[in-house]
Amino acid sequence: MRSSSSTSESVRGRRTTPGPCSTGDMPTVSPTERAVGYRRRMTRLLLVRHGQSTWNADGRWQGQADPPLSSFGRLQAAHAAKAVGSVDVIVASDLERARDTALIISEAIGVGPVVIDADLRERDAGEWSGLTRQEIEERWPGYLDARKRPPGWESDVSVLERLHRALERIEEEYAGADVLVVTHGGVIYALEGHHDVEWLRIANLEAREVHLAGGTTTLRERLVLVDPDEITVPHQI
DSSP states (O other): OEESSSOOOOTTTOOOOOOOOOOTTSOOOOHHHHHHHHHHHOEEEEEEEOOOBHHHHHTBOOTTOOOOBOHHHHHHHHHHHHHHOOOSEEEEOSSHHHHHHHHHHHHHHTOOOOEEOGGGSOOOBGGGTTOBHHHHHHHSTTTTTTTOOOTTBOOHHHHHHHHHHHHHHHHHHSTTOEEEEEEOHHHHHHHHHHTTOOOOOOOTTEEEEEEEETTEEEEEEEEEOSOGGGOOOOOOO
C-alpha cells in the first residue's frame, strides 16, 4: 500500500510493540509471546472511501442519496484491490457506491461475502444533497466559507455514534483480523476530527488505517490505494 504521509512503511510489514506488562505472580511470558498475544487481540482496519461515483464526477453533494459508481470509479476499485493485499473480512456501507466498491475488491481478492452495515453510511447532507457547490453558494450565500450547515445536516455526534457501533461489532465479531471497511468521506472526516487530526481532503480509494484493541481506537496513517494518475478528489465540499 502507498502511504499519503511522509512514511513509506508498509501496513503489512509494520511491527507493533507490546505495551508494558506486570508479571507479579503470573507465569513468565517471553516478550515474543506477549507481542504475538497482543497482535492477536488487535484488530486492524482500513477505512476506505469508495470509488468515484457519478455525483462525485458531477461535483454534487451526496449525503445519503444513492448514486452509483462511475465507470472510472469501478476501474479505481479494481485497481485498488491490488494494493489492499491480504485481508480476512470486508465490511461495507449499504449505499451502492460503497457496496459495489467492496464487491469489486471482494471478487478480485477472493474474500467474501461482503458484510453490509448501514451504520457505515455517509453523513446525511440534509437540504444540500444533490446540489453542486455553485448551487449551494447561490441558495445559502457564505455558508460554506463559514462552515455553516443546512437544515437536516447530520451532526458529528450522530455520525460518530453509529460509526462506533459499527466498530464495536467489528471488534467483537472479527477480533484480531485484518478488516477492509468501505465507507464514505464524511465518516472518515468525523473520526479524524474526533481524534484532532488536521482536516485534509480525502480522495476516492484513499484510506485511514485504524487499530482496535480492547475498545480503544488508534488512528494510524492515511494510505492511497490507486496510482497517482487515477486519484480523484471530489471538490464539492
